[in-house]
Amino acid sequence: MQQxxxxxxxxxNTLSRIIKEAIRLFSAKxxxxxxxxxxxxxxxxxxxxxxxxxxxxxxxxxxxLEEWETRFLDGLIRATEGVKGGFLVKLQKVxxxxxxxGFYNRELCVSFTTLSAELIGGGHAIEKYFRSVYxxxxxxxxxxxxxxxxxxxxxxxxxxxxxxLIFMAFHDGLLLQWSMNRDNIDGEAFLSTYRAxxxxxxxxxxx
Amino acid sequence: MQQxxxxxxxxxNTLSRIIKEAIRLFSAKxxxxxxxxxxxxxxxxxxxxxxxxxxxxxxxxxxxLEEWETRFLDGLIRATEGVKGGFLVKLQKVxxxxxxxGFYNRELCVSFTTLSAELIGGGHAIEKYFRSVYxxxxxxxxxxxxxxxxxxxxxxxxxxxxxxLIFMAFHDGLLLQWSMNRDNIDGEAFLSTYRAxxxxxxxxxxx
DNA sequence: TCCTCTAGACCGACCGGTTAGTATAGTGCC
DNA sequence: GGCACTATACTAACCGGTCGGTCTAGAGGA
Numbered sequence: 453m454q455q456x457x458x459x460x461x462x463x464x465n466t467l468s469r470i471i472k473e474a475i476r477l478f479s480a481k482x483x484x485x486x487x488x489x490x491x492x493x494x495x496x497x498x499x500x501x502x503x504x505x506x507x508x509x510x511x512x513x514x515x516x517l518e519e520w521e522t523r524f525l526d527g528l529i530r531a532t533e534g535v536k537g538g539f540l541v542k543l544q545k546v547x548x549x550x551x552x553x554g555f556y557n558r559e560l561c562v563s564f565t566t567l568s569a570e571l572i573g574g575g576h577a578i579e580k581y582f583r584s585v586y587x588x589x590x591x592x593x594x595x596x597x598x599x600x601x602x603x604x605x606x607x608x609x610x611x612x613x614x615x616x617l618i619f620m621a622f623h624d625g626l627l628l629q630w631s632m633n634r635d636n637i638d639g640e641a642f643l644s645t646y647r648a649x650x651x652x653x654x655x656x657x658x659x
Numbered sequence: 660m661q662q663x664x665x666x667x668x669x670x671x672n673t674l675s676r677i678i679k680e681a682i683r684l685f686s687a688k689x690x691x692x693x694x695x696x697x698x699x700x701x702x703x704x705x706x707x708x709x710x711x712x713x714x715x716x717x718x719x720x721x722x723x724l725e726e727w728e729t730r731f732l733d734g735l736i737r738a739t740e741g742v743k744g745g746f747l748v749k750l751q752k753v754x755x756x757x758x759x760x761g762f763y764n765r766e767l768c769v770s771f772t773t774l775s776a777e778l779i780g781g782g783h784a785i786e787k788y789f790r791s792v793y794x795x796x797x798x799x800x801x802x803x804x805x806x807x808x809x810x811x812x813x814x815x816x817x818x819x820x821x822x823x824l825i826f827m828a829f830h831d832g833l834l835l836q837w838s839m840n841r842d843n844i845d846g847e848a849f850l851s852t853y854r855a856x857x858x859x860x861x862x863x864x865x866x
Numbered sequence: 867t868c869c870t871c872t873a874g875a876c877c878g879a880c881c882g883g884t885t886a887g888t889a890t891a892g893t894g895c896c
Numbered sequence: 897g898g899c900a901c902t903a904t905a906c907t908a909a910c911c912g913g914t915c916g917g918t919c920t921a922g923a924g925g926a
Contacts, residue, residue: 479780480780480781480782481691481777481778481781481783482689482690482691482776482777482778482781483689483691483692484688484689484690484691484692485690485691485777485778485781562776565776565835566776566777568835568839569689569769569772569773569776569777569835570688570689570692570773570776570777571689571692572839573686573687573838573839574687574688574689574692575687576688583839586839600861604863605862605863606861606862606863607855607861607862607863609855610852610855610856610861611848611852614844614848614849614852614853615852615856615861617836617837617840617844617849618833618836618849618852618853618856620832620836621829621832621833621835621836621837622828622829622832623832624831624832624835624836625827625828625829625830625831625832625833625835626825626828626832628772628775628776628828628831628832629824629825629827629828629831630824630828631780632775632779632780632790632793633824637821637824641818641821642821642824642825645817645818645821645822645825646821646825648814648816648817649817649822649825649857649860650856650860650861651860651861651862652859652860652862653856653857653858653859653860654807654813654814654817654822654857654858655812655813655814655858655859656811656812656813656814657864
């Protein structure tokens, strides 16, 4: 029973459609605001089909988190690990990758932030997984920040742990605000304003 | 069953307890993740009492938004409107007020961000109200930013609309990250790192 | 070639529990 | 007497999840 060729298209198709529609609905209505019926209706399937692919709604949630981790986070780590040229080049790479990924996978990224706000701190079983993924993200950022300090490019007086948290906070907040106002914003210009603030701040130098 | 020492009226007490517990639960589990039964149980009242004070769950949600608008936003506007000393002093005031308010009213602020992520973009009836409040916040920030530009303190090359959105994004994101990690973070130090980045950026000057 | 069997993918009625919300009768307090 | 509830009992819709059954493609044998 080979799956790779034309034979097993149906199942793969349905599975990816479930995930795609779930992500879209999660980003619009949150986890508890999205019902299985919403998802199956959007994917054009029935409840039976959904539960053939997923044991429970929580397994779908886990799959979604996996998706974010492998596609965004691992992708980001892979995109920067071989980069030569020091901190500045790496920072540029991180910003570019994050912006491009967020732009082309808005619903996945918005869902991640929305669901983390919704599910962390409420005693939900998924909380541990959320935190481990955030931790992985943070460790990645801390390593880069410390490289920047060693090169004397990143200000040494800024605490690395705080700075990594601030980076993640910026990305989360920016994504949410951009997503809410994306009809009235030029994303490219918005990002370059952000980059300017991040590197050199909002205040004029000789004041 | 006595509720308090003689003086206070029963109704006031119950009403404020409903709101307080609702905010706490919203911040932990989101809007759809919090049931009326959760709220009444936490407040130690019955369903009848809840529906005596609120016509529906959505009216409670409106009341919550009003709470955020009058207590945080109007408070912020009031705290800065009479301030003399120009942009720098005003910015300090805004940052201090926001930080202090967020610290002492964490659940109210976290709920606002969480619920906006959960409810904006999903076609919910409350969306308009959310957007009007965000719009009011943004207009306030734009005015201050433009003052800073006029004084030649805020960099003129940064777009005011983008910058205001970025400010709100920073506040939202920072609040969420701090809330998630508040057990392992020194809030004061975290904030001073943020302020340093905001004003002068992350990169060393002479590079 | 025809027949049987198997497995994967899916359908949709149905289940028990939960949800927001309603109804109603009664109670203590100002 | 009316305000601010309590206690209990409900309803109808909706929730996540189950289950028996169906359809199809392919394999194996005669």
